[in-house]
Amino acid sequence: MTDARPITDTPLPAWWHPLASRAANIRGDEITRHLPPAEGGRRSAVLILLAEGDAGPTVLLMRRADTLRDHPGQPSFPGGGVEPADADLTATALREANEEVGLDPATVTVVTTLPELWIGVTNFRVTPVLAWWHAPHTVTARQPAEVSLVANLSVHRLADPANRVSVRHPSGYVGPAFVTPDMLVWGFTGGVLATVLRLGGWERPWNPRRVVDLDA
Numbered sequence: 001m002t003d004a005r006p007i008t009d010t011p012l013p014a015w016w017h018p019l020a021s022r023a024a025n026i027r028g029d030e031i032t033r034h035l036p037p038a039e040g041g042r043r044s045a046v047l048i049l050l051a052e053g054d055a056g057p058t059v060l061l062m063r064r065a066d067t068l069r070d071h072p073g074q075p076s077f078p079g080g081g082v083e084p085a086d087a088d089l090t091a092t093a094l095r096e097a098n099e100e101v102g103l104d105p106a107t108v109t110v111v112t113t114l115p116e117l118w119i120g121v122t123n124f125r126v127t128p129v130l131a132w133w134h135a136p137h138t139v140t141a142r143q144p145a146e147v148s149l150v151a152n153l154s155v156h157r158l159a160d161p162a163n164r165v166s167v168r169h170p171s172g173y174v175g176p177a178f179v180t181p182d183m184l185v186w187g188f189t190g191g192v193l194a195t196v197l198r199l200g201g202w203e204r205p206w207n208p209r210r211v212v213d214l215d216a
Contacts, residue, residue, distance in 0.1 A: 010109045012132055015057055016050070019200035020111050023130055028115035031195050036118040041125040046079030047093040048196060049108065051133035056156045057200075059193070060139070062100065063149035063183045073148075075185040077128070077192070078103065089113065093129040101150050102142050107135035114195070119188050128192055151182050158185075159197050161206035169214045177212065184212070 012020065028035050049060040064074050078097035086092040090110045097103040114128040141147035157163060158178050167177040167186040176194040177186035185193060197203040 010132070010134075012109075012111065013052060015200070016111065016132060019050075019130070019196065022199040023114055023196075024112040026114065026195075026199065028117060031114065032117055032191055034118050034120060036116055036125045041118065041123045043082045043089070043127075044080055044124045045082070045089040045093040045096070045127045045129050046077035046192075047097045047103075047108075048077055048114075048128050048130050048192070049097070049103070049133050050131070050155070051136045051152065053152070053154060055154055057202075058152045058154055059158070059196070060101070060103075060133070060150070060152050061183075061185060061189070061193075062141070062147050062151070065144065065146050065148045074187055075183050075189045077189060079126070079129075081124070089127045090129050090131075093127075093131075100141070100143060100147050101139040103139055104135075104137060107133060107137060109134050114192070117188070117192070126188070130196075149182055151180065153180055155197065155200070155202055158193065159202045159204050161204055164206040164210075166208045166211045167214055168211050174211070176208070186214070 051058045062076050062078060064076055078100050079093050080096040082092045086095060094105040094108060098105060109132040111130045111132055113130065116125050116127045118125055139150055141150050163179045165177050165179060166174055168174045175191050177184055177190045178193065
């Protein structure tokens with residue numbers, strides 16, 4: 001399985017270029033202090049799918065079902081663990097997105113990847129795959145037992161300081177989060193999304209001292 005971080009030769013909208021070039025060169029420790037251990041952990045990939053919306057770029061997010069064993073009710077990008085038949089990590093991300101929300105891989109151009117990150121609580125080694133949704137279509141939760149909500153969110157609304165907070169988990173974790181009409185985007189997903197906004201030049205000054213306490 002390849003671990004390359006290529007940049008596509010496919011023409012992209014102008015707003016894509018800062019994100020693509022910066023993402024291809026960023027180090028994992030510039031994103032988080034939680035880096036994968038030297039050995040162990042299950043390899044996985046998530047799809048950060050950006051499209052052109054009516055008011056600028058959009059990003060596709062999901063809310064996981066409340067009945068799941070791992071991360072119930074939490075926000076996420078489409079994605080999951082590597083399977084033996086997957087040719088590479090981008091294939092993993094696209095396969096999972098197809099299974100979870102019905103995404104047609106033919107409508108997607110993979111641009112590059114972020115460095116491998118780590119979710120310690122579930123021991124997943126996660127590679128975020130950045131992709132251009134050049135032909136958006138209707139998507140929906142194909143597996144209600146795993147996905148309770150699918151939302152295509154405006155990047156500019158997410159970047160609005162009024163929609164940004166820090167969250168404090170009972171475990172002591174504190175990190176960036178985004179308030180949306182349908183869900184609070186926090187945790188691993190919130191941290192990666194904050195990085196995408198920064199790399200794309202969309203981040204605006206916000207108040208990290210505005211803290212929301214999470215239930216256990």
